[in-house]
Each structure stands twice: as structure tokens, then as C-alpha cells.
Amino acid sequence: MQKEKALLEVRNLKVGFATDSGPILAVNDVSFSVNKGEIVAIVGESGSGKSVSANSIMRLIAPPGSIEGGKILFDGKDLVTASPKEMRAIRGNDISMIFQEPMTSLNPLFIVGDQIEESIRLHQKVSRKQAKEKAIEMLQKVGIPRAEKVYSSYPHLLSGGMRQRVMIAMALSCNPRLLIADEPTTALDVTIQAQILELMKDLIRAQDTSIILITHDLGVVAEMADRVIVMYAGQVVEEANVHNLFKEPNHPYTKGLLDSTPKIHEMYEELISIEGTVPSPSEMPSGCFFHPRCPKAMPECSLKTPQLLTMENDRSVRCLLYTNQKEKEAVNQ
Ligand code: SF4
Numbered sequence: 001m002q003k004e005k006a007l008l009e010v011r012n013l014k015v016g017f018a019t020d021s022g023p024i025l026a027v028n029d030v031s032f033s034v035n036k037g038e039i040v041a042i043v044g045e046s047g048s049g050k051s052v053s054a055n056s057i058m059r060l061i062a063p064p065g066s067i068e069g070g071k072i073l074f075d076g077k078d079l080v081t082a083s084p085k086e087m088r089a090i091r092g093n094d095i096s097m098i099f100q101e102p103m104t105s106l107n108p109l110f111i112v113g114d115q116i117e118e119s120i121r122l123h124q125k126v127s128r129k130q131a132k133e134k135a136i137e138m139l140q141k142v143g144i145p146r147a148e149k150v151y152s153s154y155p156h157l158l159s160g161g162m163r164q165r166v167m168i169a170m171a172l173s174c175n176p177r178l179l180i181a182d183e184p185t186t187a188l189d190v191t192i193q194a195q196i197l198e199l200m201k202d203l204i205r206a207q208d209t210s211i212i213l214i215t216h217d218l219g220v221v222a223e224m225a226d227r228v229i230v231m232y233a234g235q236v237v238e239e240a241n242v243h244n245l246f247k248e249p250n251h252p253y254t255k256g257l258l259d260s261t262p263k264i265h266e267m268y269e270e271l272i273s274i275e276g277t278v279p280s281p282s283e284m285p286s287g288c289f290f291h292p293r294c295p296k297a298m299p300e301c302s303l304k305t306p307q308l309l310t311m312e313n314d315r316s317v318r319c320l321l322y323t324n325q326k327e328k329e330a331v332n333q
Contacts (some may be wrong), residue, residue, distance in 0.1 A: 006033035006073075007210050008057070008178060013070035015052050015061060017281075024281035025068070026052045028234040031308075034178065039204070039211040041225035041242070043218065043257065047278035049234035050214045054180050057212070058097055059087050074178070093123045096176035098167055100183035105167055106155040112166045113139075113151030116173055123174040138169035141203065143195055161188045168200065175207050182214045197223055218261040222246060230254045233279055233289040236308060240315040250317040252296045288320065296321060 015027035027049045034040045042050040055061055057072055059079060072079040074094065079087065091097075099105055107115060116135040120126060126134065132151075139147035142165040155163055164187065171179060181200070185193040201224060204211055213224055221228055221242065228245045230238040230253065238251040249255045256274035276293040279285055285292050291301040301320055308318045309326065 008034040009073040014068040016068040018064040044231035048231040096171035
């Protein structure tokens with residue numbers, strides 16, 4: 001079977017920050033791809049580098065941060081070397097982003113209707129009247145009651161959930177080819193969260209949009225994603241399709257994340273959390289970055305740096321347990 005051409009290909013991305021104690025790498029040699037119409041989740045605790053990776057795609061890394069290396073190919077064009085003008089055309093037109101805190105994208109000085117309308121008119125040849133109709137239609141599509149009233153409201157008069165819906169309406173109003181959603185429903189209550197996710201899924205399937213979904217919530221991943229990338233301390237540590245990852249996680253960190261997630265039908269099962277925290281980029285452990293927290297750590301884990309290993313079923317994992325296993329298999333062949 002011929003492999004589908006990727007819409008987005010991130011290759012060996014490195015993102016650094018200058019700090020008082022010297023330069024640090026927040027994203028360290030990250031590669032992944034997103035196919036057309038595919039929903040790819042990037043998961044990991046805070047500090048894993050998932051949001052920095054996403055912001056790099058939009059070229060939203062501000063000094064003292066900078067992209068230190070790698071390529072970000074969107075439909076074959078490298079966004080790392082694109083001019084500011086080219087990036088302005090791509091942002092909001094081909095690629096849209098939804099942030100966890102909607103006030104980051106909404107201007108407090110303008111009514112929300114004007115902001116959605118502006119986004120539509122910037123990217124589509126429509127009259128003011130048609131843009132207004134489309135803006136109200138989008139507000140209705142994201143489940144906002146009395147959409148015309150909300151259209152004329154200033155962002156600060158709306159609840160957090162409403163503002164998030166407005167931002168989703170704005171992000172989807174110009175039919176982006178890629179939507180980057182950074183913790184899009186974290187601030188919302190569970191019922192609204194389920195509605196918004198369902199809605200995003202419907203809108204995206206209808207428009208054949210691809211999504212990068214950044215989240216620490218594995219419940220959201222199970223609900224939405226086709227494929228999952230697990231990040232830890234600025235690196236990809238595992239990649240698999242959503243079914244295989246939940247059925248059989250390979251990396252000890254992925255297992256830890258799954259064990260600390262409540263499951264339906266197992267309400268009384270004790271949740272096990274991963275001890276410790278993600279290391280600061282200025283104090284990375286030697287060898288495998290996860291070794292101080294890993295329940296499977298071996299003496300060599302603090303000495304050797306594991307490489308990302310390609311496994312069967314389009315999976316990959318960065319762990320010496322699997323490197324050793326492969327080496328043994330090669331010797332016995
Ligand atoms: Fe754990 Fe060692 Fe694998 Fe790292 S390389 S995840 S420390 S077993």
C-alpha cells in the first residue's frame with residue numbers, strides 16, 4: 001500500500017532558549033508527521049515540549065527562544081525559512097490555532113462578531129453581509145445559544161466556556177487545512193468539554209481538516225485522536241496509533257501516564273501517579289532523560305542515551321529495553 005503523503009512533516013526540530021545559566025533545548029530533535037484529515041495528539045506533562053513544538057509550527061517562538069534546527073514542511077514548504085509575509089498568509093488561512101486561554105487570541109476592545117467577521121473577510125472573498133451571516137452561523141455551529149446577542153458582545157462579558165467556543169468558531173471559520181488545538185477544552189466543565197470535542201470532530205471531518213491536538217488529558221486523546229505522540233523532556237518517547245497505544249503502551253512513561261488516568265468502568269481502581277517531575281531543560285539527567293522516575297530503570301539507563309526505535313505496526317519507542325531486545329534478536333538470527 002502506498003503511504004499517504006503528509007500534510008505536515010516536522011523533521012529533527014530543535015528549539016532553544018537563552019537563559020542566565022546558558023542556552024537550553026526545550027525541543028530536542030523532534031520529528032513527526034500529520035496526514036490529511038488525520039487527528040494527531042501530542043501528549044505529555046507540562047514541560048515536555050509539546051506546546052513549544054506547536055508554537056514553532058506557527059513560528060510563534062519569541063526571543064529569547066528560537067528554532068535552532070530542523071525543518072517544518074507544510075505541503076512541502078519549509079515554514080522555518082518562510083518570510084514573515086508568507087507566514088502571515090499561512091496563519092489563520094491554512095493553519096489556525098486554538099489556545100487554552102481564549103483571551104490570548106480575542107481582542108478585548110472589539111465585539112466578538114467583528115473579530116470573527118474580520119477573520120472571514122481576510123481569507124475569503126465575501127461581502128460584509130455574507131461575512132456577518134457566516135459569523136453568526138459559526139457561533140450557532142459551536143453551540144452558542146442566542147448567537148446574535150453573543151455576536152454583539154465584548155469578550156470580557158462572556159464566560160470562559162463561551163469565549164472558548166467563540167475562538168473555535170473563529171479558528172474554523174476560514175476552513176483551515178491544519179488546526180492546532182493547545183489544551184482546547186481544559187478550562188471547560190466535563191459536559192461542555194464533551195460537546196465541544198464532538199463538535200470539533202464533526203466540523204473537522206466535514207472540512208477534511210487535519211488536527212494537532214495538544215493535551216495532557218488521555219480521555220480527550222481516546223475520544224479524538226487517530227495517532228498519538230508521547231513527549232517527555234523535549235523528546236518524542238513513543239508514537240503509535242491510538243488503539244495500539246492504549247491497548248499496549250511500550251514506553252514506561254506512557255504506561256505511567258495511562259496508569260494515572262481514571263478509566264470508565266474502573267472507578268474504584270487505585271490510580272498510580274508517576275513519581276517526581278519533568279526535569280528542567282537546564283538540569284537534564286544523563287542517559288535516558290526518564291531514568292530518575294522510571295520503574296523499569298536499569299544501571300545502564302543513566303549512562304546510555306536511547307534512540308527512537310522503529311517497531312512493527314508503524315510504532316516507535318525510545319527505551320533501552322527495546323534496543324536491548326532488538327540487539328539480542330539480531331545476534332540470534
Ligand atoms: Fe526506563 Fe531505561 Fe527505558 Fe529509560 S531507557 S525508559 S530508564 S527502561
